[in-house]
Amino acid sequence: MRFSTTGAKNGNTVSFKEAVFHCLPQTGGLYIPAIMPDIRAAMYPMDEKAGYNELVAPVTGALLEDEMDEAGARRVAASCAGIAPELEILDERFSILHLTNGPTGTFKDFSAAFLGAVLNELLRPEEHLLVLSQAVQALGASISGAFAPYPNITTVLLYPEGSIYGLNEDAFRRPGSAGNIIPVRIAGSLDDCNRLINEILLDEQWTRRYSTTSATAINPARLIPQAFFYVYAFIKLKKTLSQDLFFSVPSGNFGNLIAGLYAWKFGLPVNGFIAAMNINNALGDLWKRRNLYPNAPDYKAPPRSRPAVTLSPALDVHYPANHELLLALYDEVPAVMRNMVFPQVITDEETEKSMEFAWKRYNVILDPHSAVAFMAALKHAGRRDFDGHIVTLATGHPARYPALLERVTGQKIDIPPRIALLQKKSEPLADIPCELDMLESVIASCF
């Protein structure tokens, strides 16, 4: 699989390894697949009996054909597919794809596990890699859990004021320990953390000394494995499906939606994606300005400098980190994309209604993010002449929002031990101002 960069005028491409090990192109832009590999030969022989790991190995093999052999793809699958999505078919119109079986209960566990496994597989035994990530909410726990098993990878987690939760302190890189996780608190905002990561990736002197990459969503190996979700739902449904197939995706930074579009470009037969947003309507303005959706839902939120706080915090995004990747897809074929991606904006009130309806009608408990997407699916299905099946991606575990769900559904919410662990606070190994030099010296002192 070869990658080019968004906005690049030349036809230069880099390998998958280059794109994931140096995920911020020196020339600006972000990496996008240059030519979409075709996974149909790997996908079509599988049916509803195939387990998730049986899918990950051949699809990874098909995608990375020129860089990883079959045995390598099988090792990657064995390391990352210990957790699996679960498709719950509600009726002939709706399904839920639960992506909440991982350690922290979000779909990000799947991409973190794949990223760790793929980096480890592509790393030669004498190589060492430094990985940086921001670590708000459960992402820190997700990434550190996925990366702790790989001794040749050291992971630095940056987070803004406040605390970090759910990390295994035995994996911390303290003097004399074999640990490989370095949590660092930055006096600044989440944007500051992301900016520091980009600065360190662009510091040539540093990256010559320490091979450094990022585990944030700019890394293509975080996005690619999310395409597997859609393939998995398709193979589970294909025998019974007689209608068009749609996916409803809770969208904040649009990583998951872009991965769905990649799956489509890799050869998945799918008829459309519903971009389910909360009132922050993350891409609404952009889409409107480009006149892509003249009839797009026109929710007028008051102008403000920060996103509104809603019941679905992971969707409280004003300026999606992945907008460049999405726009690159739109620029290629705007008319096709307009008939492939359907925006929906869902209010908090509708989110609660959705949770209540999912419980009363289908006995399913949905977290608020999943509920945004389910309401968007219900609305889309209500269109005149609609005759399709919509798979709603359930991206977060309901046990992370017990009070809200107990109020809305009247049910007692069980909290699995792994989700309860996310309440455990950890102290950082360093607490520093938002300065590149400080961060570099903290990391250097760990070697």
Ligand SMILES: *Cc1c(COP(=O)(O)O)cnc(C)c1O
């Ligand atoms: C991160 C996250 C999302 C948003 O996904 P994007 O890929 O950023 O659009 C949705 N739901 C949950 C639970 C999340 O953690």
